[in-house]
Amino acid sequence: MTPRDASEPNGSRWSDLDRPPLNITALRRGLVHEGGLWSEVDVVQRTGSTNSDLVARAAEGRAAEGAVLVAEEQTAGRGRLDRQWTAPPRSGLFFSVLLTPGEVPVARWGWLPLLTGVAVATGLSRAAGVDTALKWPNDLLVTVRGEERKAGGILAERAGDDGVVIGVGINVTLKEDELPVPTAGSLELAGAVSTDRDPLLRGVLRALEEWYGKWRAAAGEAGACGLLEAYAAGCATLGREVRAELPGDRAVVGEAVAVDGDGRLVLATEEGVQEPVGAGDIVHLRPA
Template identity: 75%
Template sequence: MTEPHNHPGNPPDRPHPGRWTDLERPPLGLRALRRGLILPGGLWTSLDVVEATGSTNTDLAARAAGGAAEGAVLVAEEQTAGRGRLDRRWSAPARSGIFFSVLLRPGPGVPVERLGWLPLLTGVAVATGLARAAGVDTALKWPNDLLVTVDGEERKAGGILAERAGADAVVVGVGLNVSLRADELPVPTAGSLALANAVSLDRDTLLRAVLRSLERWYGQWREAGGDPAASRLQEAYTAGCATLGRRVRAELPGGRELVGEAVAVDGDGRLVVATDDGGLHPVSAGDIVHVRGA
């Protein structure tokens, strides 16, 4: 990981000539973010903003290996090699979105088999935070996509990637398109908060809201020993999941496919697909396609 040039490598709060010339996309206000998020007894223990990096998940995983404390947050103004599931790339213009990773160490009180709920938990937290701060209804596509409605159509505006980082740590990364215009979208089916008519595109406000929401949901879930029912996480995810009740095609590892109706998310966070022959199939990994017209 390359060390940024000014300790701890964060862009200044005030714009300066050169890089920060797009007045519609100002840099994040680091000092204000730290004041609002790093609080005594709170989850967040450090917050750094770098001008650009390949992947905040990769960088934070390296910090985790070096013993970084739980609650470390790493934000990038620009991410040049961000990754989604299946090593898909995620990139966007500088300061056009929110790209960050958090380091979580759930501890022995959470069984390892429940760690699969962390990307779903993050989705619920992001959707909850954006509803409050941006006035946007964000739906969740299992397992890790964030959807907004643009001109009556569902569009992917963000994604989540959770990765183990050693024996006891998980790094969860979030990428969210905030101010992307139609001509900047990586693919026509993508979306952004701007295109979804968000009431606020202030990234400081949005990032604070998302991280506070994530702190609340993670705290409830960990207090419940990772139990998705007792923490009400399963209920919240089910309520916000756009995949449920839809006809889907699950593209499974090994080139297999499964077509049917997505009927539930089970206690292990798996998507349960009911096929036309009456079978129920829990899917733990795979690409889910919402079949149009169903």
């Protein structure tokens, strides 16, 4: 599907007062500057998947590190294992970024989605005033009437030999009757003090730039840059009994006791074994 540019007539800022479009001029002014990470910011009205589009741009040499692609609506948004992610137009933040952490060993790139989760939680806490938690490995949780609900997700995909595209989807203004499943949530349902998507996106991207810079400076050592500690502090999975469903109908049940230096979840089983589980190996992570 061909993306439509946000400057088209039906992208007028006054076409939907409840869900106004993003202000591309203000976003570029606030995010793209000399010496900063973000090199370009594009907003399209509608596309299938910002991740797929940005991976394609990178493959064609049309995107450099720091490229940000935002869609007002995604018709084929994807989560892990190609699970579908849909939401009404302008009801959330749906964007992807291109990163090329060349000086970081590839073995440590698995931290990028976890790093992004910390950045999203940090940015939303500052800009929306919402307490968020992270479900390992890639879900953003909010509390709605005392119940934990998923309000966002993160997807990382390789882009060539030297790049990674990180996709983020966050439900911002979804109402109860718009939720894809009853267990979903949104910032508005969680009592956000602001649901203005412009400052929310700027806040998340600035936090991502900050954490990415620290991680790169530490050559991807999550413990050395404070990322491991920050992720563990915000991870709702730790301390809970969970069931990790793996390929081949194999499952591991145990208490989630730690996230290790490689970003894997460590489960303490009844047999007294501590077994690490990698995000790339897991099919489902459920309460035990």
